[in-house]
Amino acid sequence: MPEALSSQSLSLSQQLIRINTVSRNSNLPLIELAADHLRSFGVDVRLTFNAEKTKANLFATVGAGKPAGLILSGHTDTVPWDGQDWTLDPLGAEVKDGKLYGRGSADMKSFIACALVQAKRYQEADLPYAIHYALSYDEEVGCFGVKELIADMKDAGITPLACIVGEPTNMVPAIAHKGVYRWRCCVRGKEAHSSLTPHSVNAIEEAAKLVSLIRGMADEWREHEPRYEGFDVPFSTASVGQFQGGIADNVVPRDAWFHYEFRDLPTADVNLMQKRVLAGADTAQNAMKNIASDAGFTFEEICAIPSFLGSDANAVTQLAKQLSGEAKSTLVAFGTEAGLFKQAGIDTVVCGPGSIQQAHQPDEYVSLEQLARCEAFLQGLAKPQRIKG
Numbered sequence: 001m002p003e004a005l006s007s008q009s010l011s012l013s014q015q016l017i018r019i020n021t022v023s024r025n026s027n028l029p030l031i032e033l034a035a036d037h038l039r040s041f042g043v044d045v046r047l048t049f050n051a052e053k054t055k056a057n058l059f060a061t062v063g064a065g066k067p068a069g070l071i072l073s074g075h076t077d078t079v080p081w082d083g084q085d086w087t088l089d090p091l092g093a094e095v096k097d098g099k100l101y102g103r104g105s106a107d108m109k110s111f112i113a114c115a116l117v118q119a120k121r122y123q124e125a126d127l128p129y130a131i132h133y134a135l136s137y138d139e140e141v142g143c144f145g146v147k148e149l150i151a152d153m154k155d156a157g158i159t160p161l162a163c164i165v166g167e168p169t170n171m172v173p174a175i176a177h178k179g180v181y182r183w184r185c186c187v188r189g190k191e192a193h194s195s196l197t198p199h200s201v202n203a204i205e206e207a208a209k210l211v212s213l214i215r216g217m218a219d220e221w222r223e224h225e226p227r228y229e230g231f232d233v234p235f236s237t238a239s240v241g242q243f244q245g246g247i248a249d250n251v252v253p254r255d256a257w258f259h260y261e262f263r264d265l266p267t268a269d270v271n272l273m274q275k276r277v278l279a280g281a282d283t284a285q286n287a288m289k290n291i292a293s294d295a296g297f298t299f300e301e302i303c304a305i306p307s308f309l310g311s312d313a314n315a316v317t318q319l320a321k322q323l324s325g326e327a328k329s330t331l332v333a334f335g336t337e338a339g340l341f342k343q344a345g346i347d348t349v350v351c352g353p354g355s356i357q358q359a360h361q362p363d364e365y366v367s368l369e370q371l372a373r374c375e376a377f378l379q380g381l382a383k384p385q386r387i388k389g
Contacts, residue, residue, distance in 0.1 A: 012113035014093035017102035055137040057149040069130035071163035074112040075139030084362040099365040106354030111166030142303040162316035166352030173320035174350040179307035180335040190292035191254035200252035230331040266309035306339035323380040
């Protein structure tokens with residue numbers, strides 16, 4: 001059993017939770033707190049901003065210039081709590097019955113806090129490799145920030161060999177997750193009085209053809225796609241999450257739009273999935289354009305989180321097992337930034353405190369026991385070991 005959670009890690013976790021970093025808000029107060037903490041030990045900090053300069057990623061290195069290197073990765077934004085039935089203050093960071101409550105407690109500010117507290121330990125250990133901190137913005141709405149962070153890291157010639165993404169896995173190393181891809185489809189038809197439907201193009205009905213196609217694809221995968229055992233749902237899925245169109249019952253609708261998503265297995269090809277939708281749109285709009293030349297479909301990708309497939313054989317997975325005391329790895333259903341780090345050529349594992357069952361829920365919490373395990377895990381990195389790709 002790990003020792004009790006340190007007061008420093010608990011206190012910093014509470015400070016981070018009390019900063020409202022719902023994705024629609026700025027994350028700069030949290031980033032500035034983290035940057036000040038690291039700079040107090042003489043650690044240089046790199047910031048990359050969004051276009052509006054209202055949000056930032058943080059990348060910092062303890063042991064700059066050393067070969068190899070391990071990233072500790074976490075996102076700073078949270079989902080909102082609007083309309084949820086909380087019994088505690090979402091920003092209160094209250095400790096009760098061995099649990100730390102608050103939005104982001106499990107997903108994933110407590111991991112960030114525990115990692116930041118170890119910076120001085122890593123510095124004093126004079127490790128033969130670097131420890132990198134990678135804190136991102138806008139993970140919850142599409143992993144937008146980390147893409148800028150990785151690009152900046154490459155531009156700076158920083159080439160870490162391994163990454164630990166501290167999403168909540170109950171401290172069991174996870175080596176795979178599905179991808180998450182979402183599109184907005186806008187349909188332009190031709191309006192008319194509902195008594196003159198042959199002279200119109202009904203945008204809702206045309207949109208429904210694609211919705212039906214997407215549903216059919218989902219049914220096909222459920223019935224026939226080779227299973228990837230270990231996932232709660234061991235096949236790829238598709239769903240339509242939003243649909244809107246029309247202005248009145250007696251007006252054939254000119255416009256409609258809907259959002260749909262694919263959650264693809266690591267063994268699936270999301271590009272082929274989307275090509276099927278585009279082919280269905282091309283077929284439908286040929287007839288639409290015979291009535292109105294400007295009728296048709298347009299698509300906008302609004303989320304692209306690649307699937308992640310690591311390996312039990314990777315050194316970083318073996319390291320995570322050693323430090324967590326877990327003999328086996330797991331798979332997780334939710335998307336993370338791990339796939340993007342893997343695409344950048346960095347061997348990655350997902351391992352962090354708490355359960356995804358508590359994330360995004362009212363009265364979100366992480367147990368102090370899980371945080372103590374996380375702290376012990378991170379402290380173990382201060383002991384020199386071999387990190388390789």
